[in-house]
Amino acid sequence: MGNILEIIGAVLVLLGSVFLFLGALGLVRMPDLYNRIQAGTKASTLGTFLTLFGLLLIIPEWWGKLVLLMTFILITNPVSSHVLARAAHYIKIPLTDKTVADLLNKEKTTYKVNEEIKNE
Amino acid sequence: MVNTLLFISAIIILLAILLTLYRFIKGPTAPDRLVAFDVMTVSSLALIGLIAKFSSRIIYLDVAIVYGLLSFLGVIIVSRYFERGL
Amino acid sequence: MKVKNIAAIFLILLSIWILLNNQFQIEVMIIGVILSFVISIIMGSRITVFNELKFSFKSVFYTIWYLFVFLAELVKSNLDVARRVLTPSLPINPGIIKTKTVLKSKMGRMILANSITLTPGTLTVDIEDDILYIHCIDVCCEDIDKATAAIVDKFEKILVKIYG
Numbered sequence: 170m171g172n173i174l175e176i177i178g179a180v181l182v183l184l185g186s187v188f189l190f191l192g193a194l195g196l197v198r199m200p201d202l203y204n205r206i207q208a209g210t211k212a213s214t215l216g217t218f219l220t221l222f223g224l225l226l227i228i229p230e231w232w233g234k235l236v237l238l239m240t241f242i243l244i245t246n247p248v249s250s251h252v253l254a255r256a257a258h259y260i261k262i263p264l265t266d267k268t269v270a271d272l273l274n275k276e277k278t279t280y281k282v283n284e285e286i287k288n289e
Numbered sequence: 290m291v292n293t294l295l296f297i298s299a300i301i302i303l304l305a306i307l308l309t310l311y312r313f314i315k316g317p318t319a320p321d322r323l324v325a326f327d328v329m330t331v332s333s334l335a336l337i338g339l340i341a342k343f344s345s346r347i348i349y350l351d352v353a354i355v356y357g358l359l360s361f362l363g364v365i366i367v368s369r370y371f372e373r374g375l
Numbered sequence: 376m377k378v379k380n381i382a383a384i385f386l387i388l389l390s391i392w393i394l395l396n397n398q399f400q401i402e403v404m405i406i407g408v409i410l411s412f413v414i415s416i417i418m419g420s421r422i423t424v425f426n427e428l429k430f431s432f433k434s435v436f437y438t439i440w441y442l443f444v445f446l447a448e449l450v451k452s453n454l455d456v457a458r459r460v461l462t463p464s465l466p467i468n469p470g471i472i473k474t475k476t477v478l479k480s481k482m483g484r485m486i487l488a489n490s491i492t493l494t495p496g497t498l499t500v501d502i503e504d505d506i507l508y509i510h511c512i513d514v515c516c517e518d519i520d521k522a523t524a525a526i527v528d529k530f531e532k533i534l535v536k537i538y539g
Contacts (some may be wrong), residue, residue: 170468175291176290176291177290178291179290179294179298180294180511182294182295182298182339182354183294183297183298183301185298185335186297186298186299186301186302186305186334186335187300187301188333188453188457189302189305189332190301190302190304190305190308191456191460191461192305192311192332193304193305193306193308193328193332194305194308194329194460194461195460196308196309196312196324196325196328197308197309197311197312198460198465199460199465200465200467200468201469202318202320202324203469203471203498203500203510204467204469204512205312205321205324206324206498207456207495207496207497207498207510207512208456208459208460208495208512209309209324209325209328210324210325210327210328210331211453211456211493211494211495212453212456212457212493212495213327213328213331213332214493215449215450215453216332216335217331217332217334217335219336219340220298220339221304221334221335221338223517224338224339225343227291227295227342228342231347231350231397232392232397233394233395233396233397234347234350234351234354234394234395234397235338235350236394237354237391237394237395238303238334238338238350238353238354238357241354241357241358242331242334242357244489245324245357246331246376246493247488247489247490247492247493248361248365248489249327249361249364249365249368249500250324250327250487250492250498251488251492251498252364252365252368252369253320253323253324253327253364253368254498254499254500254510255368255372255376255500255501256320256368256371256372257367257368257371258471258500258501259371259372260320260371260372261325262318262320264469264470264471265469347397354395
């Protein structure tokens with residue numbers, strides 16, 4: 170029984186590493202920054218998540234730290250990619266020529282967070 | 290069987306990190322390098338997990354947690370620096 | 376109102392402590408309880424995000440259901456992006472579009488934006504009150520209502536039931 174779980178875990182680890190590789194490939198192939206963020210950070214989130222989940226199936230005694238790492242990655246990774254995309258758009262990193270629409274007004278970026286910090 | 294599969298996946302992750310390193314060196318703008326750095330650190334979290342399994346030491350997972358925390362903070366701080374200076 | 380906030384912070388900190396230590400000896404637990412209690416008292420008045428949490432059977436049920444919907448969506452769209460990356464001609468059609476949300480609470484909006492960011496193909500670039508600016512890898516429609524129906528609705532209809 171434990172053996173089957175170990176093999177499933179190993180296959181999940183392999184799948185996760187393939188997703189990590191695809192994310193890195195997307196990072197190299199995509200034409201502009203925003204598409205690189207799309208392909209890179211999110212495939213790497215799923216890849217790392219699957220790898221750690223596979224490790225969890227292989228070594229169940231380590232569940233505490235592995236679960237902590239998985240939740241940590243799932244929470245922090247979208248935040249960092251969002252902040253990065255916003256900063257890049259603010260400093261006018263150009264979008265690729267294939268872009269069809271850009272509805273975000275560049276002059277009017279929200280600065281609510283900054284106001285809250287000032288008021289405190 | 291299991292160890293072979295894990296070894297193969299470790300090699301694939303290493304290749305992925307090499308690819309992101311290419312983007313990190315070449316990347317035309319600074320945010321491109323930052324994206325590459327982000328992907329690189331998240332991938333190496335998985336690699337650190339695998340290394341912890343190979344040497345069967347749970348203490349390496351603490352290294353992974355602190356590493357992930359520092360990389361997250363680094364990305365946030367550098368993006369804020371891009372946006373409005375330090 | 377404030378008690379609930381402090382309790383939420385306390386529970387989160389304590390569970391992180393337990394997961395980090397991975398053992399249930401009495402001394403370790405006592406230190407964890409004391410530390411999380413002190414930190415939650417100090418930070419309780421500053422972190423107000425947890426005020427919007429509702430602890431009820433319905434919200435827990437919908438949270439778990441949301442997790443499953445979200446994971447299914449994550450895997451599905453990751454496969455989609457993998458297909459795009461592997462195709463030699465790189466079939467992308469990117470652009471930044473507007474969508475609208477009906478969620479009022481900060482917590483609900485944060486979870487919505489994070490979910491949209493984590494499903495590949497869409498990336499939240501900015502939030503301005505109830506307008507979300509989303510970078511799509513494959514733009515379906517520039518019209519605000521159609522885009523909302525295509526991207527936001529599947530997460531929103533569950534989040535509305537949790538956060539109102």
